[in-house]
Amino acid sequence: MTEPLFLLRGVGYRYPDGRQALVGIDLAVEPGEALALLGANGSGKSTLLKVLDALYFPTEGEAWAFGAPLTERQFRDEAFAYAFRRRVGLLFQDADVQLFSPTVWDEVAFAPLQLGLPKGEVQERVQQALDALGIAALRDRAPYTLSEGEKKKVALASLLSLDPEVWLLDEPTAGLDPRSQGWTIDFLLSLVERGKTLVLATHELELAEVVARRVYVLGEDHRPAASGPPDEVLADEALLLQTNLLHQHRHPHVGWEHRHPHRHGVAHFH
């Protein structure tokens, strides 16, 4: 059996202002796994991704990555920090947060440059990433001039230029139009096919169903609520209602109306 890339035991996280974001998280992420973190808004998904990316360190329990503890002390070791940042990339939910450089080219070049790759290789990687995402024409554009879909592509390109082994993705399809959503899902599936490890935070059940091989559900109390294959977990209507992943409302029809649980998420027609 392979050793998990990430191992979290009883992890809790409390913000400096005292708000509890995570409680009792036990989670193992295997190499090459496509895992969806499901939860309602405010359940702690984004915080959990930041713990996995060692941006936040657990205030309770312990987290391990690549066999080493994720602690502030560990990250004072520059060689470890360098190796970790090369292997793990995080896509932020708000593209404006991630796109802090003056131009698209600078943005995509940021990670390879910070991680000390030679300039020639950086230029090659940037060009490859821009070409792969079909945004080479945007290279000199400023991020504020881009559409939301273009921003998301640039944010993905900024990770692709690093080509990390683990992709942590926070609501990758949120706020995108249907075409951009479809394109993003195709891109995520291509990562899975290339053997990358994906941890995807979302409240869109269909996205989890299409991309993930396992789902991990966080409750509104910030505790784990369920874990398992998507078809099993997503079939549990009571669980989904309880964790605020499924809603019910009136469905008016001509002459009558009814009420039943209902999914909202990525539009999907056959």
Place this chain on the structure above:
Amino acid sequence: MPGQTSGRPRPLRRGLFRPRRDFVASTLADLTEAVQRSVFAEEFARRNGWLQALDPRVKVLTFLGFLLLCALTHRLEVLAALYALTLVLAALARIPLGFFVQRVWVFIPLFTGLVAVPAIFNWVTPGEPLVTLLHVPSGWTFLPSDLSITAQGLRGAAFLVARVATSVSFAVLLVLTTPWARLLKALAVLRFPTVGILILGMTYRYLFVFLRVVGDLFLARKSRTVGPTPPGEQRRWVADRLGYLAGRSYHLGHEAYLAMVSRGWSGQARLADDFRLGWRDGAWAAFALGVAALVALWEVGGR
């Protein structure tokens, strides 16, 4: 309809000379203008002009040289010639001269007027009086009894205004003909502190995010407001939104920092460039050196 008046609707309030514009509308207009001005400036930088085609590194170095000439020269004629050079360069860069001149001179009275105007009088710069404006009875103040405009004072003020106007013209020309990102990168390549450059770049980038947020805030208020609101309430609202924006900018700053750390930021900025020198850069550098030599000869010859 009951209560409806015929004809055009009457304005809600009339000022003495013209209707007062609601502060929401004027702030929205200012925000739009700020964005347009920036986009407009970038548009100049992307035009197919002589200066735009130069390598930003060469441009920064040569323009710094011109600024040095402006600061060191002791001759008004040199300043006038350098100012004329900026006009020629603006034309070569396909920048409308009216726009360029206005952009420079709009700031001159503001920044130099306060210093230059007192300096023309004999109370500040003693010298040969040209015009006497006022006679003060002797013994009334410790200052000279007449208030006059002096030749030395006028010359000093003219020097100050010419020096500032020519220097600002070069600076404006550099900024208008170089995309902001490439200008920052050129500064980094020329060993200016990279952290400072990174902060400048991020400030410029997030300025637009916050302009959008502020625009939305004002639009949201406008959509729920009918008629004018009392000035006190407007001030309270602005103060409240300022607090909100401060909190939001702190949050965004923290998240952007995390995004940087996530991609390898360790406190030391590394920037790359794709600059390439061409024949134009060599020709331009030779021209700039020629101008510097000419000015030096002029200065020496005039002594």
